[in-house]
Amino acid sequence: MKSSNLRSATVPLGIVVAREEVDNPWLDYAWRPTGVIVGAPDVVAWKELKRGPGWVHYYAATVPLELHRKETEAYRVNLQNEQPAVYVVLREAETDDSERPVEVHLATVSAFEAQDYLDSGEDIVEPVPMPETLIAWIKRFVDDHHVEEKFKKRKRDEVDIEDHKFGKEPIFLTPRPPKEGGEI
Numbered sequence: 001m002k003s004s005n006l007r008s009a010t011v012p013l014g015i016v017v018a019r020e021e022v023d024n025p026w027l028d029y030a031w032r033p034t035g036v037i038v039g040a041p042d043v044v045a046w047k048e049l050k051r052g053p054g055w056v057h058y059y060a061a062t063v064p065l066e067l068h069r070k071e072t073e074a075y076r077v078n079l080q081n082e083q084p085a086v087y088v089v090l091r092e093a094e095t096d097d098s099e100r101p102v103e104v105h106l107a108t109v110s111a112f113e114a115q116d117y118l119d120s121g122e123d124i125v126e127p128v129p130m131p132e133t134l135i136a137w138i139k140r141f142v143d144d145h146h147v148e149e150k151f152k153k154r155k156r157d158e159v160d161i162e163d164h165k166f167g168k169e170p171i172f173l174t175p176r177p178p179k180e181g182g183e184i
Contacts, residue, residue, distance in 0.1 A: 007068065009141055010065065010067070013036045013064070013086065013107050014037030015033055015059075015061050015063060015104045016058070017031060017090065017102070018032055018033075019056045020032070020055045021054040031124065032090075033124075033126050034057060036088070036130075036134075037059075038134050043062065046059070047059040060104050065134075067138065067141050071110050071112075074113065077111050078130075083129055084129075084138075085127030086134070087109070087110075087126070087127050088106075088126055089105040089106050089125050090102040090105065090123060090124040091104075091122070091123050091124075092122075102124065109134075114127070
C-alpha cells in the first residue's frame with residue numbers, strides 16, 4: 001500500500017471472479033466477483049484458482065484501488081456499514097471470447113461511485129467483503145484527509161405572482177376572448 005502523493009493513495013487489488021452454472025434458458029453461466037487480494041502482484045489474468053461442481057474461481061485481474069482526499073465522505077459511509085465492501089465492476093468483454101465474456105473494469109470503495117455504475121445498468125457491480133488490512137488502511141487515509149464540510153442551506157427564491165414573466169401578463173389578469181355568437 002503506497003501513497004503516490006498527499007492527495008491520493010493507491011494499492012493493487014487482485015480480483016477473484018466466479019463462473020457459476022445457472023438454470024436459465026438464455027444463459028449457461030453467471031459471472032460475479034467473489035473476493036479481493038490486497039497487494040496482489042500483476043500476474044497473468046484469468047488463472048484458474050479452484051473448481052467445484054458447477055463453478056470455477058479465476059484470478060481475473062490486478063487493478064489499482066485509488067483513494068482520493070475529496071472522496072473521504074464516501075469512504076466513511078462504506079466503513080460505517082456493518083460489513084465494509086469493495087465494489088467490483090465487471091464489464092462485457094470487448095472481444096468475442098465466449099470463454100470469458102466479462103472483464104474487470106475497476107474496484108472502488110466509494111459506495112457513491114459504485115451507485116453511479118449501477119445506475120448505468122450496463123455493468124455488473126457487486127460488493128465483496130473488505131479485508132481487515134484494507135479497512136485499517138482506508139481508515140488511516142480518511143483520518144488523515146477528511147475535512148468536515150459545513151452544511152449550507154439554500155435560500156428559496158421569492159416568487160412574486162404579480163411579476164410579469166417574459167413580457168406576459170399574469171393569466172388571471174388576461175382578458176378572455178368572446179365566445180362565438182355570445183356576449184362578452
